[in-house]
Amino acid sequence: xxxxxxxxxxxxxxxxxxxxxxxxxxxDPGAAPVxxxxxxxSSAATWDRLTVALVSAGRRTIAADLRGxxxxxxxxxxxxxxxxxxxxxxxxxxxxxxxxxxxxxxxAHTASLIAQRQPERVTHLVLEEPPxxxxxxxGDHGLSTARFLLPALxxxxxxxxxxxxxxxxxxxxxxxxxxxxxxxxxxxxxPTLLISGGPRSHTPARRLAEVARTIPRARLVTIPVGHRVxxxxxSGFQAAVVPFLTG
Numbered sequence: 712x713x714x715x716x717x718x719x720x721x722x723x724x725x726x727x728x729x730x731x732x733x734x735x736x737x738x739d740p741g742a743a744p745v746x747x748x749x750x751x752x753s754s755a756a757t758w759d760r761l762t763v764a765l766v767s768a769g770r771r772t773i774a775a776d777l778r779g780x781x782x783x784x785x786x787x788x789x790x791x792x793x794x795x796x797x798x799x800x801x802x803x804x805x806x807x808x809x810x811x812x813x814x815x816x817x818x819a820h821t822a823s824l825i826a827q828r829q830p831e832r833v834t835h836l837v838l839e840e841p842p843x844x845x846x847x848x849x850g851d852h853g854l855s856t857a858r859f860l861l862p863a864l865x866x867x868x869x870x871x872x873x874x875x876x877x878x879x880x881x882x883x884x885x886x887x888x889x890x891x892x893x894x895x896x897x898x899x900x901x902p903t904l905l906i907s908g909g910p911r912s913h914t915p916a917r918r919l920a921e922v923a924r925t926i927p928r929a930r931l932v933t934i935p936v937g938h939r940v941x942x943x944x945x946s947g948f949q950a951a952v953v954p955f956l957t958g
Contacts, residue, residue: 721735721736721737722734722735722782723735723736724782725800725801725804725805726804727796727797727800727801727804728796728800730778730783730784730786730797730800731782731783731784732775732776732778732783732784732797732798732800732801733755733775733776733781733782733783734755734773734774734775734776734801735755735756735758735762735772735773735774736771736772736773736774737762737766737771737772738765738766738769738770738771738772739769739771740771741771742769742770742771743769743770743771743811743834744770744771744772744773744807744810744811745765745770745771745772745773745810745811745812745813745956746772746773746774746775746798746801746802746807746810746811746812746813747761747762747772747773747774747775747813747814747818748775748777748798748812748813748814748815748817748818748819748821748822749774749776749777749780749814749815749816749817749818750815750816750817750818750819750840750939751780751816751817751873751877751878751881751882752780752873752878753780753815753873754776754780754781754782754872754873755774755775755776755781756774756781757815757941757942758772758774758813758941760941760945760949761813761941761945761948761949761952761953762774764949764953765953765956765957768953768956768957769957770811770956770957773801773805773807773810775797775798775801777794777797777798777817777818777821777877778793778794778797778877779873779874779876779877780872780873780874780877781872781873783797785874785877788880789874789876789877789880789881790880790884791820791821791824791881791884791885792824794817794820794821794824794881795821795824795825795828798821798825799825799828799829802832808832809831809832809833809834810832810833810834811833811834811835811836811837811956812825812826812833812835812836812837813837813839813952813956814837814838814839814841815839815840815939815940815941816839816840816841816842816938817842817878817881819837819838819839819840819841819842820841820842820881820885822836822837822838822841823836823838823841823892823896823899824892826899826900826901826903827892827895827896827898827899830898830899830900830901831900833899833900833901834901835901835902835903835904835955835956836899836901836902836903836904837903837904837906837952837955837956838903838904838905838906838922839906839940839941839948840906840907840908840912840914840919840938840939840940841905841914841919841922842882842885842914843914843915843918843919843921843922844885844886844887844888844889844892844893845887845888845889846888846890846893847888847890848887848888849888893925896922896925896926897925897926897927899926899927899928899929900927900928901928902928902929902955903923903926903928903929903930904929904930904932904951904952904955905919905922905923905926905929905930905931905932906931906932906933906934906940906948906951906952907919907920907931907932907933907934908933908934908935908936908937908938908939908940908943909933909934909935909936909937910935911935911936911937911938912937912938913938914938916931916933919931932951934947934948934951
């Protein structure tokens with residue numbers, strides 16, 4: 712059961728099966744919706760610049776705080792499918808049928824799980840620097856825990872706007888092989904844009920290229936500024952994403 716509380720626009724919350732999910736909403740309520748999912752240790756605020764561009768292009772935006780982040784609930788556990796189910800519950804609470812999804816890092820993995828679970832619900836999919844699990848237990852997962860966690864854990868000295876377990880637990884899970892995730896990529900039906908941060912990122916571009924080859928309607932764009940493309944090159948990111956979502 713999902714329930715929305717708060718003002719009609721701006722910052723609202725939804726009760727999703729007992730978990731509070733806070734989200735920011737902007738744009739014409741009747742416009743095509745774009746749901747924005749941030750990475751680990753971040754929050755919905757990271758999408759403010761993209762939100763302005765999308766609303767200017769005639770889209771409605773919903774930027775959610777993932778569980779354990781921002782104004783959303785701190786929970787006893789942080790399973791990957793829990794992030795997925797929270798956002799699906801938020802879509803239900805907002806009575807959103809088909810949506811475009813944009814995700815960064817952990818948010819990108821969450822978006823991929825949603826597009827695998829309910830492909831008919833996703834009109835467009837943008838995966839910015841998604842973590843890529845190994846296909847097989849002995850395979851190369853291409854994810855260095857130290858390099859993945861360093862940017863997030865460095866922020867702990869500056870702010871505590873998130874539960875550290877909401878970062879460390881997903882990283883441990885993503886380091887495990889997940890052949891089922893790879894198999895389900897073929898079920899993603901929407902046009903998909905993968906964005907790589909190039910050689911300055913800890914996510915190997917070759918793994919993202921492999922994902923792009925596996926998703927039926929995907930293409931890969933490289934913007935070589937590192938893991939946080941939307942923050943380090945917002946103009947380049949918007950130039951790739953806004954036409955993809957609105958064209």
